[in-house]
Amino acid sequence: QVQLQxxxxxxxxxxxxxxxxxxxxxxxxxxxxxxxxxxxxGNGLEWIGYIYYSGTSYHNPxxxxxxxxxxxxxxxxxxxxxxxxxxxDTAVYYCARGSTEYDGRGYYYFFDYWGQGNLVTxxx
Amino acid sequence: xxQMTQSPSSLSxxxxxxxxxxxxxxxxxxxxxxxxxxxxxxxxxxxxxxxxSLASGVPSRFSGSGSGTDFTLTITSLQPEDFxxxxxxxxxxxxxxxxxxxxxxxx
Numbered sequence: 001q002v003q004l005q006x007x008x009x010x011x012x013x014x015x016x017x018x019x020x021x022x023x024x025x026x027x028x029x030x031x032x033x034x035x036x037x038x039x040x041x042g043n044g045l046e047w048i049g050y051i052y053y054s055g056t057s058y059h060n061p062x063x064x065x066x067x068x069x070x071x072x073x074x075x076x077x078x079x080x081x082x083x084x085x086x087x088x089d090t091a092v093y094y095c096a097r098g099s100t101e102y103d104g105r106g107y108y109y110f111f112d113y114w115g116q117g118n119l120v121t122x123x124x
Numbered sequence: 125x126x127q128m129t130q131s132p133s134s135l136s137x138x139x140x141x142x143x144x145x146x147x148x149x150x151x152x153x154x155x156x157x158x159x160x161x162x163x164x165x166x167x168x169x170x171x172x173x174x175x176x177s178l179a180s181g182v183p184s185r186f187s188g189s190g191s192g193t194d195f196t197l198t199i200t201s202l203q204p205e206d207f208x209x210x211x212x213x214x215x216x217x218x219x220x221x222x223x224x225x226x227x228x229x230x231x
Contacts, residue, residue, distance in 0.1 A: 045168065045211060045222040060219040062125075094167055101174055108174045109215040110158040114167035 002027040004095050004115035012089075012122050018082040022095030022115055029053055029076045033098030035111060036069060036080045038091040046091075050098055051078055085122045092117040126150050126214050130223035136231040143199040145226045147212035152192045156216035159188055159197045162225075163208045171210075172197065202228070 008020035022034070036048040049059035051069045059067040068081040082089060096111040127150040137143050147157065155175035160168035170179040172188035175195060185200045199206055207230055212223040 044224040045213075047220045047222070058218055062219065096167075101177070103174075108156055109220070110170055110173035110179075110213075111160075111168070112170050112173075112179065114169070117167050 002097065002113045004097065004113055006093060006095050006115045006118035008118055008120070010119055010121060012085055012120060013124050014086055014122055015084055018080070018085050018089060018093075018120055018122070020080045020093055020095075020118055020120070022078050022080075024076045024078075024097070029071065029078065030073050033100070033109065034069075034071065034078045035096045035098050037094045037096055037111070039094070039117075040088075040091040043091075048080065048082075048093075087122050090120065090122045092119050094118075125219055126153065126217060126221055128212055128214055128221055128223040130210075130212060130226050132226060133224065134227040134229060136229050137202050138231045139202055139204055141202045141231075143202050143206075143228060145197045145210055145228075147190075147195045147197070147223050149193045149195075149214055149216075153214045153216035155191050156214055157188070157190065157195050158213045158215065159186075160211045160213065161206075161208045162211065168211060199228075 003025045005023045012018045030053045033050045035050040051057040051071045057069050066083045071078040094117045095115040097113040099112045101108040129148045131146050157175045159172040162168040171182050176188045187198050189196050209225045209227045211225045
């Protein structure tokens with residue numbers, strides 16, 4: 001059974017960099033798309049971006065270039081960094097596995113496994 | 125970005141009721157639509173992908189339908205464990221976006 005586990009500090013000071021790691025167990029990280037999603041208090045879900053095992057990545061423009069997603073296949077881990085954080089970055093951060101389904105016309109993406117979530121509070 | 129609008133934002137229902145939740149996309153997304161269930165303090169769980177495919181282990185009382193801009197999640201006979209918040213998500217184009225959720229509460 002695939003399991004994902006986020007780790008990282010729960011408190012980050014404003015203007016500093018938020019760093020989280022997701023460790024994947026029960027399966028190899030060397031396929032699939034690996035994503036970060038966040039959920040601000042009382043709000044919906046916001047997709048931050050993904051990384052493929054090859055290193056190809058995509059970041060949501062809503063975070064204005066403050067995001068870095070990296071992958072370490074030797075450790076079965078991928079990571080998120082968000083720079084210059086403010087209180088608006090306070091959220092529960094989830095890592096998730098992105099699977100695909102191909103029907104001959106295109107690839108359909110969906111998140112089939114999620115971590116339990118890591119609450120990150122931005123405060124001095 | 126593609127906007128996903130869910131309705132209603134919340135509803136009250138009883139065990140055994142048939143529940144329907146709607147999701148509308150701001151442009152056509154063909155069938156690039158997923159549904160998730162989230163319980164308080166837990167991560168979302170995949171229910172439906174590609175608009176109508178049931179995820180592994182999900183009870184058959186859940187079903188999804190629709191294409192283009194209008195989609196529906198139906199729970200045919202609501203069970204106590206189904207009281208939760210439901211989100212739709214489009215993966216037609218990046219950035220992938222979610223609806224704001226529909227909270228299903230006990231009447």
